[in-house]
Amino acid sequence: MARTTLARAARPGATGPGDAAARVAAPQGAVSRAVGAFADRRAARRYAAFLGALALAAIALAWFTLAWDNPMEPGTRGFWLIAKLRATSLVVMAIVAVSQALATVAFQTVTDNRIITPSILGFESLYTAIQTTAVYLLGVSGVLVLQGTPQFLLQVALMVGLAVALYGTLLTGRRGNMQIMLLVGIVVGGGLGSVASFMRRLLSPSEFDVLAARMFGAVTNAQDEYIVPAIVLVALASALLLAGTRRLNVLAQGRDTAVNLGVDHRRGVLATLVLVSILIAVSTALVGPMTFFGFLVAALTYQAAGTHDHRYVLPMAALLGFVVLAGAYAVMNHVFSAQGVVSIIIELVGGTAFLLVILRKGRL
Amino acid sequence: MAGAADGREMFAITRVPRTIALVLAGAAMSMSGLVMQLITQNRFVEPTTTGTTEWAGLGLIAVMVLFPGASLMARMGAAIGAAFLGTLVFFAFLRQVRLRSSLIVPIIGMMLGAVVSSVSTFIALQFDALQILGVWFAGSFTSILKGQYEILWIVALVVVAVFIAADRFTVAGLGEEVATTVGVDYQKVVLLGTGLIAIATGVVTVVVGALPFLGLIVPNIVSLVRGDDLRSNLPWVCLLGIAIVTACDLLGRLIIMPFEVPVSLILGIVGAVVFVGLLLRQRARG
């Protein structure tokens, strides 16, 4: 194969404008011209500084959550006993932050659409429908029936199964189409939602109250016994996602470019979507629906990261997610004593961010 | 029923109003969908896929919470105002972005709807009105009685207005430049269209409830069967809208007798199936 390298080739005679400048700038060493994840050193420094600040904030918030209003002296046995109880909610927040943040960023990348969240594709409606059906059929005790690790895993499996069926049938085949897959997902989600809301109408007020508590994402919804399986699933899916970041970077360039570069686009997208569905399903089954939390975190991360490279975007998104969630809980819990509305506040802020993003000029 | 002594009276109080309400709501919502599709030049928009219904619900719940004793007219005014505002937000968004695919439009619209309804849910939760909210949003003709439905006649005016202004909406749909070239005031026509949609959606939401996907599936089915000639399609859109709402209402009454399934649930499921069918059809054509 005649693969003469470019270096040995003479530059062509005629050139475009800006050529004089190019000649001045060109003779630099290859090392200083090396391409990286960041446009320049300043961007890299900015990223490092922001990541450091987030890490500090995360540690501070974790300590704050453990120690605030703790009646015992820091360091004593009693202090740690109380802290241990609160540590559970920190772990839950970390699980939710990691899974929602990574899932949303990866989902937006492979669907090439930055104004959508994976939660809207029927995961939450299915969760709501399962919960409502249980209460409808079994009354107040229905909520209890859904508790237990096997039930938790079954709910996750159902949600992942729905997602895989949807992606698998609509994205593969010669006429696979991303937008249609998204729309069908949303419509199916809406259908499940309206069935659930009809069943809710038939509930007695007391049954409804029991159910309502499960319908809004809340860290307190998480049962201790789910935490270990949730950690295992999230860690596994996140690790796989992080291992494939270089491929994800190529998938972000769109189908044609990805195929040209030798990446199997369809397989890459499907694999990513399955991981996304695992992450979202675990988060939803653990704490309940959180539609716009991931959207908020992803939108903030794109602004802050200053790079396209998912090796840097994903960790920052996860950390940012934790800071937002833990920060919101700390503020609402201890400043306003209004723990119950935390997730709803986050949803409102996320929803507002959504409005701002879509009203900014751009192309979709 | 007619044979019984009070049958005639019963008939006049419940059945006649219910039938008129079905006719008016069905025609108005399918016309709203048509107007939206004309203005946006997009086959997949209608009040439930653009957030308009959710905005109307938000206006409704805001008034109920702020002024618990508000009259029907006040509630309706709030619903119409919010629907108008929300539709303008959506149209503003459409003009801001360059779209790669027409299918993005309903995706954004339904995301927008989800945002708005999360706000409504928040308000409802704060004021313990969550279950009531659910009842409002589930459209049903069960509670339509004489003396309560007459306000629906407003939407008959909307239908007439659409018949008169339909050509202008088509021109506006071709874009501001084309509209100006042929001497149509783009801003005015869009505002008029938005106003008509908001009135129809607001009134129907308050009196009946949400009628999901009706405005989407009706114009699409009509143009599948009859082609895209707007003028001659208009009456068919009206009639088919009425027919579908009536059929869904009957189905809802018969399916688990003696209980009634709200028409919005039936429409939600039927509409979703037809919508998915339309999408897959588009997919099959590439």
Add this chain to the structure above:
Amino acid sequence: MIRCQGVTKSYGEHATIGPIDLEIPTGGVTALVGPNGAGKSTLLTMIGRLLPLDAGTIEVCGHDVRATPSRKLAHVLSILRQENHISTRLTVRQLVGFGRFPHSQGRLTARDQQAVSDAIDFLDLAALEGRYLDELSGGQRQRAYVAMVLAQETEVLLLDEPLNNLDMQHSVAMMKQLDAAARELGRTVVIVLHDINFAARYADRICAMKDGRVVEYGPSAEIMRADVLTRVFDTDVQVIDGPDGPLAVYY
């Protein structure tokens, strides 16, 4: 060397392409020309395995594009579509760096960095390499995309109307650069062109398509004849002698 045998593709209700039999030898520039809807871009994207074929075979450098793993093909051919949208924010150098993905799977070595620099220099983008793509003019962006597929260092380079959106000056510069890539780097360049005179000046071979078939194929001088062009484009075309060879006049 590219070999198409009995290639057909149908889409929509009426449009069909083929059967196409075509052999493009190694080296030089081959231009695909023809009226709108002739199937030029479709053929090019099928050769570049972005579009599956209905029947027939396409071989690029001995590899069947249907059977060969995409990853392996990425070492042999690179393709640039007419419209490229990129939703992530990239600098020119980051974009060109993606061209090295087939070689390093995203872990750029010093050798990769050198290839990226060379491709950037080749297209005179050195001064712009730190700029973001959305800050560039259409012509500069187009050059950045070409630099990316050039950095891929494949034997075959497929370009779909790379002169689209370029003004006269940039079109000439782009064609000279592609010509240099073929002559000095020994690449096989296949390019869809709209302007028959660009094809006459820079292409070694012209392949004229019409209604989904190849109707004329040969050295540029043989295709640049009044009767041939009139037949291909269904328009009266005269060919006159210009300073750099034949010129088609059809105004």
